[in-house]
Amino acid sequence: MVQMKIDTANHIAGYAAKAARVKVVAAYPITPQTTIVEKIAEFVENGQMDAEYIRVESEHSALVACISAAAAGVRAFTATSAHGLALMHEALHWASGSRLPLVMAVVNRAMGAPWSIWSDFSDSLSQRDTGWIQFYCADNQEVFDTIIQAYKLCENEKVFLPAMICLEGFILSHTYAPVQIPEQEEIDDFLPPYKSGWVLDADHPYSHANLVSPEWYMEFRYMIQESMENVKRLLPKIGQEYSKRFGFEYGGLVEKYKCEDADLILLTMGTMATEAKTAVRRMRKDGLKVGSARVRVYRPFPVEDIRALAENARMLVTIDRHISFGCEGFLASETKAALYNQKDMPLITGFLAGLGGRDVTARTIEKITKRSLGYLSAGKIEKEIEWVDLKE
Amino acid sequence: MVTLKELPKEEYLLKGHAACAGCGPAISLRLLFKALGNKVVLVVPACCTTIIQGPYPYTSFAVPLQNILFESAGAAASGIVAALRQRKIEDTTVVAWAGDGGTVDIGIQALSGAAERETDFIYICYDNEAYGNTGMQRSGATPYGAWTTTTPLGKKERKKDMPLIMAAHRIPYVATACPSYPIDFINKLKKAKATKGTKYIHILAPCPTGWRYDASKTVEMGRLAVQTGMWVLYEIEYGKFRLNSPSDRLLDETKRKPVKEYLVHQGRFRSLSNEDIEKIQQWVKEDWERYRTLALN
Numbered sequence A: 001m002v003q004m005k006i007d008t009a010n011h012i013a014g015y016a017a018k019a020a021r022v023k024v025v026a027a028y029p030i031t032p033q034t035t036i037v038e039k040i041a042e043f044v045e046n047g048q049m050d051a052e053y054i055r056v057e058s059e060h061s062a063l064v065a066c067i068s069a070a071a072a073g074v075r076a077f078t079a080t081s082a083h084g085l086a087l088m089h090e091a092l093h094w095a096s097g098s099r100l101p102l103v104m105a106v107v108n109r110a111m112g113a114p115w116s117i118w119s120d121f122s123d124s125l126s127q128r129d130t131g132w133i134q135f136y137c138a139d140n141q142e143v144f145d146t147i148i149q150a151y152k153l154c155e156n157e158k159v160f161l162p163a164m165i166c167l168e169g170f171i172l173s174h175t176y177a178p179v180q181i182p183e184q185e186e187i188d189d190f191l192p193p194y195k196s197g198w199v200l201d202a203d204h205p206y207s208h209a210n211l212v213s214p215e216w217y218m219e220f221r222y223m224i225q226e227s228m229e230n231v232k233r234l235l236p237k238i239g240q241e242y243s244k245r246f247g248f249e250y251g252g253l254v255e256k257y258k259c260e261d262a263d264l265i266l267l268t269m270g271t272m273a274t275e276a277k278t279a280v281r282r283m284r285k286d287g288l289k290v291g292s293a294r295v296r297v298y299r300p301f302p303v304e305d306i307r308a309l310a311e312n313a314r315m316l317v318t319i320d321r322h323i324s325f326g327c328e329g330f331l332a333s334e335t336k337a338a339l340y341n342q343k344d345m346p347l348i349t350g351f352l353a354g355l356g357g358r359d360v361t362a363r364t365i366e367k368i369t370k371r372s373l374g375y376l377s378a379g380k381i382e383k384e385i386e387w388v389d390l391k392e
Numbered sequence B: 001m002v003t004l005k006e007l008p009k010e011e012y013l014l015k016g017h018a019a020c021a022g023c024g025p026a027i028s029l030r031l032l033f034k035a036l037g038n039k040v041v042l043v044v045p046a047c048c049t050t051i052i053q054g055p056y057p058y059t060s061f062a063v064p065l066q067n068i069l070f071e072s073a074g075a076a077a078s079g080i081v082a083a084l085r086q087r088k089i090e091d092t093t094v095v096a097w098a099g100d101g102g103t104v105d106i107g108i109q110a111l112s113g114a115a116e117r118e119t120d121f122i123y124i125c126y127d128n129e130a131y132g133n134t135g136m137q138r139s140g141a142t143p144y145g146a147w148t149t150t151t152p153l154g155k156k157e158r159k160k161d162m163p164l165i166m167a168a169h170r171i172p173y174v175a176t177a178c179p180s181y182p183i184d185f186i187n188k189l190k191k192a193k194a195t196k197g198t199k200y201i202h203i204l205a206p207c208p209t210g211w212r213y214d215a216s217k218t219v220e221m222g223r224l225a226v227q228t229g230m231w232v233l234y235e236i237e238y239g240k241f242r243l244n245s246p247s248d249r250l251l252d253e254t255k256r257k258p259v260k261e262y263l264v265h266q267g268r269f270r271s272l273s274n275e276d277i278e279k280i281q282q283w284v285k286e287d288w289e290r291y292r293t294l295a296l297n
Helices: A009-019 A034-045 A059-071 A082-087 A089-097 A140-154 A184-190 A214-246 A272-285 A303-312 A330-339 A362-378 B024-036 B048-052 B073-086 B100-105 B108-116 B162-167 B182-194 B215-227 B247-251 B274-296
Strands: A003-008 A024-027 A052-055 A076-080 A103-108 A133-136 A163-168 A176-181 A254-257 A264-268 A290-295 A297-299 A315-320 A347-352 A385-387 B040-045 B065-068 B093-099 B121-127 B173-177 B198-204 B234-237 B240-243
Touching (some): A024 A059, A052 B073, A059 B065, A076 A082, A103 A140, A140 A163, A140 A176, A264 A362, A303 A330, A315 A362, A347 A362, B024 B093, B024 B215, B093 B100, B108 B121
Parallel strands (some): A024 A052, A024 A076, A076 A103, A264 A290, B040 B065, B093 B121, B121 B198
16 A cells, blocks of 8 residues: 655655665765664664664765675665765765666755855765766655666666765755655565676676776776666656556656746756746746746756757746856756757756755746846847846 | 695685785785685775786686775775675675775775774785885885885884774774784684674785885795884784784894894885984884783783
8 A cells, every 4th residue: 555654855765765675774974864864774773674774984985885785786875965975976986987776865955165054956966977867856755756766777787877866955855745655565566676787796706896998998988978878768768667656757857847838948956846837837827938847867967858848949047056166057058068059049048046045936936037038038148147136 | 723734725816916026915915815715705995906906807816806995995895794794695704905005094984984883894904014006105004214205205203003093993803914924814814704893904015116125035024024023913802912923922122133134124214324223123112012011911
């Protein structure tokens, strides 16, 4: 029977790790992630979860322990935020380079200095080039579903890459919402036992990740890129299978809302898309032809979906909860890059909003949209990057 | 206790490995497998063994080996131990094999964490007293006065006492060793394998390339380190300290060779003054008073 829980996204991530029958969890506390690994500790200690729980002394060690556990043949899980993720940086590369199908929850939090514990994508987006698949969730249900789907995806032999499941600190992590948790047997049926491309095994001795000369290194990188491309093909199928069994569907890499006939499409990530949908609903009542597209998977970047959106729309508006200093938000940059060389490019403008946890409401998004519609009717962008609600 | 004759004939460090001639760590690796057999998973952080194993698609190891990040041997071993336990594999020993930089400097946190968590594995630090893989830079294990590429006038500070730091973790087994005393090393490995919990073995592994002595003199260099009392063979089993042969005879100061006999053969100590050598001699004496106290307790 399907279980209905009303719980925080962090606790739900814990339930997902349990449902995925994770065998090794290595964890280190950091706000706002901590309640994930607390929940899992509770499951392991009370016998609800048959797993080893390694209480490591740093996030760096947390990820390395997971890498090695996956290398030694079991499903592994960890979770972190902001500075913890930054400390893992080199191990992120090691995980993807080792082609190990790890899944990690990243509870998005702003990077210091100054200290901030609130939501911001600068932590995970700073890690976009590490070879990890990146999902950004919009609600608690999606956190559960994506963790289960991610293991299935990552353990596919055409992928064998790790994935981050990103969820915004406090907005999701500490917010209670109803979530349906399917029957364990059905999850087991959807997600078969752990599979990886290689295992440390005394009976089959190999050296893993030893020195590679320039003669071979590029080929290893190419294979990762190929796998990322495979994700674009495989994830929608996995999503459909999941939806058929359990009822929840997220539209593959990009979730679209009223985009078919939209002149202007708002591109966002995470929970901002929920506000964008509300804004779109309101503005549609006023006769404005606007739509919302949520980039659910940021790596691989959904280039084809963005191009498809651009075919009919006359304008794309990105809202980034992130800045690449000296440039702009990554969503803005990559959207533009995806469309360059295409015929009849729409106008593109980028807004920066919600950094360090500042609220981005439907009203904020309406304001952004109306300003952008002004550009659209004028036929030109006034400013390439705009900071929303900035104190002068 | 094993004798040389009883050692298995099988070799799991294969021919054609890429170590320098006279490499102390390579001799130690060969002995490691003689002692533990091949039911081993080896964790190797960045160190000379990254090179010794040979480049992709080759390897000189007949045991499974995971290369891992420089500072993370302790964490990697923790993950493997946990996974093997979940898979109910009980006949495989997890061994972390790390250099001195990867142990006493950048890797000390992960190692300390693994030891505090009572992780069931053997950690071996093969100590050639500098960052050998990168061309001999000073590490926390470099001794006073030694030339390295980052201490061209000789190191101004003393060597970190890593085995006693590990003993402070109250792990069941800590030992020192040296490939010049193979039976002692092998017996310690066998004891470590039979003990549950974290086992730490610190090997002084002479390095002709970095220490600047003739490659044929590696065994001799290790012997001189022990005979002068500059390297001491001991083990600490469940807190009980015991000097091992031949170090146990050196409690008597008159049995120790002067440190000069060890230092003089190595180019890295060439710039030591007589005062420096006296200072080192005095430190050896002081250290031995500490070992005496430990041995009598």
